[in-house]
Amino acid sequence: MNNRVVTAARLNVVDAKVRLGMPWLVVGAAFLINLLIFVLVRSNVGETGPEYTGALAALYISMAAAYIQTMTQTFPFALSLGLTRRHFYLGVSLVVVMESLMHGVLLTVALAIERATGGWGMDLNFFGVPFLVQSNPVLQVVVYTVPLLALGFLGLLAGTVFRRWGQIGVYTAAIGSTLVLGGLAVLITWQQWWGSVGEFFSATPDLALVGVYPLVLVVLAAAGGFLMVRRATP
Incomplete structure (x- = not known):
């Protein structure tokens, strides 16, 4: 591996x-x-039966925020040290992958402890979010890791947009994303496709929804960030 990337x-x-x-x-x-x-x-x-909480989302939000900060703060410093934009982006991408995998393994260990203790003695499923739970530990690491990868690269992409076009670029991207998603919702409502959308999600295995499909988002975000970072200003 290139020394500058490392x-x-x-x-x-x-x-x-x-x-x-x-x-x-x-x-x-x-x-x-x-x-x-x-x-x-x-x-x-x-006793109220098994309880579930969505507070684990805090880790995923922290992941995205950390990599936005990477592009807004660490990126200019790296360029001042003589690193190229390409080497910096490849290096930070490597960190995204390694950090996501580390968190995925730790979450899997935490889930195993949660199961062994009967939900911390009170049927509390903090790490065992229903659509993320897998019976195979390797697949469990995958479904924890891939969404973290997606949010990490989305954070990088957002930070890169800011470095390339400033606040105007961020606002434009936010408004554009809202219009696209809103337009899609209008189209689905107009064509009365919500039933089919619900059937798709209910029929698709959880592993595919959170462990396979998000990889498309990872590839698009990573590629988009790599293309834009070449013109990003420190």
Whole structure:
């Protein structure tokens, strides 16, 4: 592997304890709050059956935010050190892949502990989000990792848009995305396709929805960011 790519990757993990640990501090705080809430609920109303929470989304949001920050803060510094835009983007892409895989493995371990303890002793499914749970540990890592990859590269793409066109570019991209998604919703409603859309999602295996299809988004976001970063300004 090119030494400059490795250098760019290392530059992005200089503050590894903060970069990799902070998302888990956020997750830990969310977990403790949810645990306390469910303890209070159980003490007041008794057994209520398995409970689910969407607080794990905090980790995924942190992933996207971290890579937006990478492009807005670390990118200019990297160029001042003599790294090229291409080498920096390839290096940070390597970090996205490695970090996503690390989080995926840790989430799988946390899920195993959650299962072994009966949902932390109270049927609380914090890590066991229904559509993410797989019986095979390897597939479990995959379904945790791929959405993290997608959000990481989307964060890079958003940061690259900012570096290329500034706030106008970000607003334009946001408005354009809203118009496209809104237009799609109007079309589906007009053609009365919502039933078919629901059937598609219900008939498609969860593994494909969260472990395969998001890879298309990963490829598009990564390629788009790579093409735009060549003209990005520090």
